[in-house]
Amino acid sequence: MINERMQNALNEQIKHELESAYLYLSMAAYFRAEGFDGMAQWMAVQAQEEFTHAMKFFDHIDERNGRVVLKALAQPQGEWTSPQAAFEAAYGHERFITGKIDDLVKIASEEGDHAAGIMLQWFITEQVEEEASALKVIELLRRIGDSGYGLIMADRELGKRIAIPADNEE
Ligand code: OFO
Numbered sequence: 181m182i183n184e185r186m187q188n189a190l191n192e193q194i195k196h197e198l199e200s201a202y203l204y205l206s207m208a209a210y211f212r213a214e215g216f217d218g219m220a221q222w223m224a225v226q227a228q229e230e231f232t233h234a235m236k237f238f239d240h241i242d243e244r245n246g247r248v249v250l251k252a253l254a255q256p257q258g259e260w261t262s263p264q265a266a267f268e269a270a271y272g273h274e275r276f277i278t279g280k281i282d283d284l285v286k287i288a289s290e291e292g293d294h295a296a297g298i299m300l301q302w303f304i305t306e307q308v309e310e311e312a313s314a315l316k317v318i319e320l321l322r323r324i325g326d327s328g329y330g331l332i333m334a335d336r337e338l339g340k341r342i343a344i345p346a347d348n349e350e
Contacts, residue, residue, distance in 0.1 A: 182244040186293050189284055194237045195251040196280055201230035203273060206256040207266050216331070218339025219263055222317075225341045226270075233303070240299050263331065264321040271314035278307040 182190075204227040211220035241248050260266035281303045288296040317338065324330035 182241060182246040182296070183291055183293065186287060186291050186296050187241055187246040189287050190237050190241050190246075190296070191249045191251070193280060193284060194234050194241075194248065195253065196277060197230050197234035197237065198250075199253050199256070200273065200277060201227045201234065202253055203256040204230060204270065206258050207260070207270065210258060210260055210266060211263070214263075216263060216335045218335035218337065219266075222338040222341045223270075225343045228343050233306070236299070236302070240296070244295065263334075264318060267314055267317045267321060271311065271318060274307065274310045274314055278311060281307055 204223045208220040208223035208227060211217070211223060238248050257269070260269060281300060285297065285300050285304070288294075288300060320334055321331075324334055
């Protein structure tokens with residue numbers, strides 16, 4: 181059985197993960213509109229991943245006889261000044277999410293909730309990857325600068341990202 185404080189905090193995190201999905205989907209729409217279909221694909225895959233993160237919290241609450249409560253999602257930003265600006269916003273968002281995971285780890289420890297603590301270990305590792313993958317794209321786009329050819333090549337490369345089935349995302 182999960183206690184109320186932990187349950188409320190994890191329900192809040194479901195919202196954050198779904199807001200992440202919504203933000204990346206909004207970025208995918210922006211990239212589509214700008215003609216960067218590869219970057220749109222990268223963001224669409226990221227949005228799918230975020231949904232699987234939300235479901236990990238959903239399942240954890242449910243498996244421990246808690247109650248999942250979904251909250252309203254904020255409208256995501258829809259426009260950015262450049263592909264680099266969008267990826268920088270994604271990186272900033274991931275740092276925000278890392279802070280949220282750290283807060284949850286603290287709550288789990290204060291509540292003596294070892295089950296939540298173990299589940300959250302996966303997210304600690306995942307956030308290192310999430311920040312690193314956004315940063316890698318930012319560095320690539322910084323090197324390219326305003327080169328139209330460079331952006332086309334980067335778009336082609338980023339479009340190779342494919343969705344990983346949720347069970348293999350360990
Ligand atoms: Fe769920 O890791 Fe990004 O936000």
